[in-house]
Every structure is written in structure tokens, then in C-alpha cells.
Amino acid sequence: MQCTRCKADNEALQKFCSSCGAPLGILCDRCGSINRMEARHCGTCGHALVASLKQEDMSPGPSEKARIAGARQYTLSEIEELLLLRKAMKAEEGSTRIMNQHDIDNLFE
């Protein structure tokens, strides 16, 4: 398999390029497995790969470089605050999961 980043030839079963280290397929953002470029779902966990990181995405293009350059820099305390906020939101999401009587019966079996 040819690496689309550095064009080096690799063995078919390799997951990463032996020359530049780039993934040789689509990286599943749920389980981290590498899948064939044409795969639509992860062969390991079944997760949809549409939004996953493809190899060509590993090298930022001009627009991405501009976006990164203009990105806001966060301080450590701001990051901590954001993480706490995320945790609180996740906790709230959990408590609002609604069950019907059928779900409850299954829970109590």
C-alpha cells in the first residue's frame, strides 16, 4: 500500500507508514483502529467513519493552517473551567435520561 503522504510503499497489512509514520487508512475516532480507506464503518467497533480522521487530514492545508494561527489561546485555568463545565453538563445529561415502565421492569429483573 502506498502512503498518500510520503508516497513510500508499505506492506498491505501495515497500519502505519514505515517511512513517515502516517496512518495507512481511516482512523476510528472511537476505538483507534485503522480501517481501509474505502471503509464506511470501523471493522473493530462498527463506529461510522464518516467524521473520522483520514490520512490526508493529518497534514493541515492552507485554510487549516490559517485557522490554527488565528485560534484562541486558552490559559490553564480556562481549560480547567471548560473541563469542569463539560463534566457538569455530562452529569446533567445522565440524570435526565427518561425511562418508561418497560425499561424500569427490565432494570429490576
Add this chain to the structure above:
Amino acid sequence: MQTSHRVLVVDDSDHMRILVSRLLKQRGFQEIDTAVNGKVALEKVKTSHPDIIFLDAVMPEIGGRAVLSEVKKEHPDIVVVIMSSISACEEIVQFRDAGADFYLLKPFESDKFGEVIEKVLAIVQAHKEG
């Protein structure tokens, strides 16, 4: 068919106490007592030791979960059915983990109540035999 099992119905709503007591009578229960709050319920548990408790989850002062924990700590053989309109998963799981045997989501149909009663009676019978 009449049953001699003792039942305690705990709810701060008069309407619910009357309704559940009526449904129990229709199914042959004769020894039905009621409690208007958690404090009265815990006193009645000590004095009359019911076989089954129908317990409201949300009550002033001593809530259903506190009553449940206290009852199950002292009398694990008492079958407790929680009656509540709370449908949030995490809260229901907390009741289960505190020892609740069944959870009836309010408002419930008479048929559903009957279905739970059948299961409750099977557990009570198993306790008495075992």
C-alpha cells in the same frame, strides 16, 4: 382469593393511599394499613412488620429513599414497591441499589398494578417458604 399478607401503603397523597388500598382490597388483601409520611411509616414498620410496602418516592421530611434504606437495613425480607412519577434513570437506579424490589411509574394502570402484585406475592411466598 383472599390473602393474609400485611400491606403498608405509604403516600402523602390521600388520593393515592385510597386508590392503592382499593386496588389491594379488590385483589383480596385484608390487612391494609396506611401512613401519610416516612416518619409514620417507619414507626408502623417497627410495630406491625408488614410483608409488603407500597412506598411513595417523594414525601416531605423523610423521603421514600430514606425510608427504603431504613426498612431494608432492618427488615430485608419486606418487599418494597416504589410508586413514583420520577422517570429519570439515575434516580430509579438509586432506588434499585437501595433495595427496592419493584418500581411502579405513576400514573399506572390497574392491570400493571395487578401484574406487580402477582410478582410481589411470589417473592413473599418464597420468603415464607425459604
